[in-house]
Amino acid sequence: MKNIRNFSIIAHVDHGKSTLSDRLIQICGGLSLREMSSQVLDSMDLERERGITIKAQSVMIKYKAKIKTYFLNFIDTPGHVNFSDEVSRSLSACEGALLIVDAAQGVEAQTVANCRNALNLNLKVLPVLNKIDLPNANPEKVSQDIENIIGISMKNSVKCSAKTGFGILELLEQIIKKIPSPSGDINNPLQALVIDSWFDKYLGVVFLIRIKNGYIKIKDRIQVINKKITYQVEKLGILPQKENKKTLLCGEVGWIICGIKNISSIIVGETITSYIKPAQKSLPKFKKLNQKFTLDFFPTHPDQYSYFKDALMKLQLNDTALYYEPDMSKILGLGFRCGFLGLLHLEIIQSRLEREYNISLIVTAPTVGYEIISINGKKVYIDNPSKLPNMNNIKKIREPIAKCNIITPIKYIGNIIKLCVENRGKQKSLVYHQTQIMISYDIPLSELVLNFFDRLKAISSGYASLEYTFKKFKTSKLMKIDIFINSVKIDSLSTVTHKNNVIHIAKLIIKNIKKFMPRHQFDIPIQAKISNTVIARETIKQLRKNVISKCYGGDVSRKKKLLQKQKRGKKKMKNFGSVSIPPEIFSSIIAIN
Ligand code: GDP
Ligand code: MG
Numbered sequence: 001m002k003n004i005r006n007f008s009i010i011a012h013v014d015h016g017k018s019t020l021s022d023r024l025i026q027i028c029g030g031l032s033l034r035e036m037s038s039q040v041l042d043s044m045d046l047e048r049e050r051g052i053t054i055k056a057q058s059v060m061i062k063y064k065a066k067i068k069t070y071f072l073n074f075i076d077t078p079g080h081v082n083f084s085d086e087v088s089r090s091l092s093a094c095e096g097a098l099l100i101v102d103a104a105q106g107v108e109a110q111t112v113a114n115c116r117n118a119l120n121l122n123l124k125v126l127p128v129l130n131k132i133d134l135p136n137a138n139p140e141k142v143s144q145d146i147e148n149i150i151g152i153s154m155k156n157s158v159k160c161s162a163k164t165g166f167g168i169l170e171l172l173e174q175i176i177k178k179i180p181s182p183s184g185d186i187n188n189p190l191q192a193l194v195i196d197s198w199f200d201k202y203l204g205v206v207f208l209i210r211i212k213n214g215y216i217k218i219k220d221r222i223q224v225i226n227k228k229i230t231y232q233v234e235k236l237g238i239l240p241q242k243e244n245k246k247t248l249l250c251g252e253v254g255w256i257i258c259g260i261k262n263i264s265s266i267i268v269g270e271t272i273t274s275y276i277k278p279a280q281k282s283l284p285k286f287k288k289l290n291q292k293f294t295l296d297f298f299p300t301h302p303d304q305y306s307y308f309k310d311a312l313m314k315l316q317l318n319d320t321a322l323y324y325e326p327d328m329s330k331i332l333g334l335g336f337r338c339g340f341l342g343l344l345h346l347e348i349i350q351s352r353l354e355r356e357y358n359i360s361l362i363v364t365a366p367t368v369g370y371e372i373i374s375i376n377g378k379k380v381y382i383d384n385p386s387k388l389p390n391m392n393n394i395k396k397i398r399e400p401i402a403k404c405n406i407i408t409p410i411k412y413i414g415n416i417i418k419l420c421v422e423n424r425g426k427q428k429s430l431v432y433h434q435t436q437i438m439i440s441y442d443i444p445l446s447e448l449v450l451n452f453f454d455r456l457k458a459i460s461s462g463y464a465s466l467e468y469t470f471k472k473f474k475t476s477k478l479m480k481i482d483i484f485i486n487s488v489k490i491d492s493l494s495t496v497t498h499k500n501n502v503i504h505i506a507k508l509i510i511k512n513i514k515k516f517m518p519r520h521q522f523d524i525p526i527q528a529k530i531s532n533t534v535i536a537r538e539t540i541k542q543l544r545k546n547v548i549s550k551c552y553g554g555d556v557s558r559k560k561k562l563l564q565k566q567k568r569g570k571k572k573m574k575n576f577g578s579v580s581i582p583p584e585i586f587s588s589i590i591a592i593n
Contacts, residue, residue: 001186001251005179006073006210007126008090010118011100012108012465016130020100020162021059021074027168028061028072058093058195058208058253060238063172070176073238073253075195088117089269089320092284093195093210093253096124096179098171099152103129103137103159106436107145108465109407115150124179127154128171133161141434148433149407182212182251189279190214190222192272195253198318203235205260205317209272210253212283217247221275222258224267225282230275231258268320291323291339292449292470294383295346296364296492297353298335300583304359305334311357312336315349322349327384329492331581332362337384340366342449362583364492368446371398371473386491388480391531397496398473400445403428406456407438408464415459423447424498442471446496481506481535484527485513485581492586506536516584519543 009017058075075090091097097118101111118125127146129139143154158174160167184191196208209216216222216233223230237245238254248254271282299308309326316322323339340346346366353359369383373396382388404425408416410432416439420427425441443452448468456464477499483490493513497505506528513526517540524540 001184001249002181003068003070004073004182004251005070005096005175006075006094006182006251006253007096007098007175007179008075008094008118008123009098009100010091010111010114011130012102012105012110012114015100015102015105015108015111016162017100020098020128020130020160020168023162023165023168024072024074024172025059025061027165027172028063058090058239060253063176065173065176071252072172072175075253088121089195091118091121091123093193094123095182096126096175098175099125099127100130101127101142101146102131103139103142104131104134106138106142107149107407109405109467110465111146112150112405112407112438113467115152119152125152126174126178127152127157129157129159130162132159132166133164145433145436149436149438184211184213184250186213186215186250188213189277190216190272190274191279191281191283192216192248193283194268194270194272196318197268199314200257203257205258207256207258207267207272208239208253209248209256211248211250213250213279214274215247215249216256216272218244222272223275223278225271225273225279227267227270229267231260233257234259268317291321292341292445293366293368294323294337294339295366296327296329296332296335296362296384297324297338297350298329298332298362298364300360300362302333307357308353308359309336311353311359312338315352319349321345329386331490332364332492332586335362339383342453343451362586364586365495366449367496368400368444368449370400370478370496372396373398385480385494385496388494388496391480396475397478399476399478401442401471401474402445402448402468403471404441404443404448404466404468405438406441406464406466407436408460409435410437412460412464413437413439416456416464419452419455419459423452443468444474444476444498445470479530481509482529483509483513484525484529485517486524487527490581502530503535510536510538513585514538514540516582518580518582520580 009021011017058073060071060073063070063072075093099111099115099118101107115125129142131137132139139159143157146152147154156174156178158167158171160171162168190211191213192209192211194207194209198206200206216236218233218236220233221230222233233256235244235257236248236254238248238252245254248256269285271279273279297308299305312322312324316324321341324336327335327337329335338349340349350361350363353361367383367385369381372380372382372388372394374380374389375393375395377395388394406416417427420441420443423443424447425443428440428442430437430439453466456466478496479499479502481495481497481502483493493509495505495509510526510528517524517526519540520543522542526538526540527534528536
């Protein structure tokens with residue numbers, strides 16, 4: 001165990017975690033260049049396309065130092081603000097963390113947040129200044145900023161370039177010297193933390209585990225502490241090697257396969273122990289973040305429902321931050337209410353469902369959860385506006401407020417304050433650190449989750465960074481808008497918004513519906529109502545011409561095309577009563593909020 005080091009790499013997005021991981025693998029000769037394809041750790045297609053890390057992955061490499069050989073297990077972590085959940089998960093399996101800071105960009109909001117996370121878990125943090133090869137790198141200034149803003153000493157920091165390889169050997173030496181080897185006792189009963197899991201088409205469920213005490217060997221019967229679940233270990237090994245091993249020992253990070261083909265429960269974050277000689281206590285669980293918003297997914301084809309459910313189960317195995325439960329809409333039928341950490345998380349799950357599982361979806365507008373206090377004093381949590389009681393029965397609506405930390409160069413501060421105020425933010429603090437400012441705001445989560453991050457990046461030319469966490473529920477003047485099409489309430493279009501914005505939002509929604517709604521043989525009124533009062537309305541005028549009437553003369557092929565198009569359009573629509581509603585209406589509401 002003395003020659004094992006388990007560490008994570010944490011950083012703000014784009015500061016070079018993945019490049020550094022690849023460089024470490026290459027220098028230690030873990031894999032040939034060809035085996036590495038482009039970047040080993042970003043293995044999902046989506047990750048490579050977007051150039052970001054979504055899933056934490058673990059890799060073991062051998063480092064031959066002067067006297068001894070060391071086994072380094074390192075876990076790459078995502079840096080995007082949406083995926084902080086995955087970061088704490090990786091950290092709980094390690095004794096140390098490399099804090100990578102781009103020597104040209106400097107400290108950013110996620111650098112601070114991730115570093116605090118690591119320090120709270122008692123990890124040894126090793127600061128690394130990366131991209132030292134860049135002409136505008138300023139390691140002295142950035143070192144000062146790290147000391148000032150984060151408050152850790154830079155005395156033992158390493159300067160390197162993941163790109164050129166400069167300083168990487170020095171970094172390896174520091175990892176050996178500064179990061180403690182795992183503690184734990186191989187003679188104690190088995191305790192292993194499940195860090196991650198995923199579904200393999202051929203092997204079934206694979207668990208990634210960190211052994212804190214004891215060991216596991218093939219054929220061992222294991223159980224999940226506090227859950228009456230037992231498995232038999234069929235295969236085990238260490239990533240990235242595909243060959244099997246016979247045992248996983250105290251201090252190691254590796255995978256196990258127990259021949260599970262049906263996913264019945266998610267055990268990421270739980271502790272595994274031996275069935276015959278069980279440990280009594282679970283290991284501390286890692287911090288789990290709550291979903292920031294939820295929305296409904298409905299399969300376009302109702303017969304895909306159970307296949308869709310299976311796909312969600314498999315994705316959740318690999319992404320504990322994804323939450324779902326069955327839901328039903330009068331108009332769209334059976335679907336799932338799903339929870340996400342942010343827009344990027346939503347986009348990723350949606351594209352994985354579409355690409356890996358070939359499921360076409362109708363997506364409703366995202367919404368945060370609210371605490372509702374009814375007239376009779378009862379408190380309920382509601383994450384779907386269509387489930388809200390009538391406004392007349394509601395005494396108070398309490399909305400989630402997030403504590404946001406923003407770090408920005410001084411020159412963008414004016415625009416950023418304006419953006420925060422427009423989003424109902426309340427300033428909590430503002431601290432100057434030479435050329436950087438760190439500001440803290442309380443902002444309603446509903447304002448934050450959709451496009452705040454993109455707008456912040458846009459008004460600061462990409463320089464400002466953001467990090468946020470849920471703070472509290474707070475009473476707010478919120479109202480529920482219901483949408484009626486042809487006098488029928490369309491449940492999936494209900495939305496909650498601040499009193500000052502209701503008219504504006506109601507008009508936008510209706511305009512949007514009008515854009516997508518086809519004409520019928522009769523006039524169709526579209527109304528937005530609060531309680532029973534109409535606050536905005538439009539009418540879709542009846543169809544006057546038939547589609548082919550414009551085609552004078554005998555242009556047969558064009559006529560055919562138009563008719564076919566009309567037929568396709570009809571098939572796609574959801575019929576409700578006498579009115580057909582195209583699925584785009586539900587999805588397009590996202591753009592409004
Ligand atoms: P991650 O988001 O932290 O995983 O960052 P990546 O490893 O994907 O790197 C982001 C970008 O910075 C990529 O374009 C890399 O090629 C580049 N990069 C990473 N390390 C260095 C470095 O040491 N020097 C230079 N010049 N560029 C680097
Ligand atoms: Mg990356």
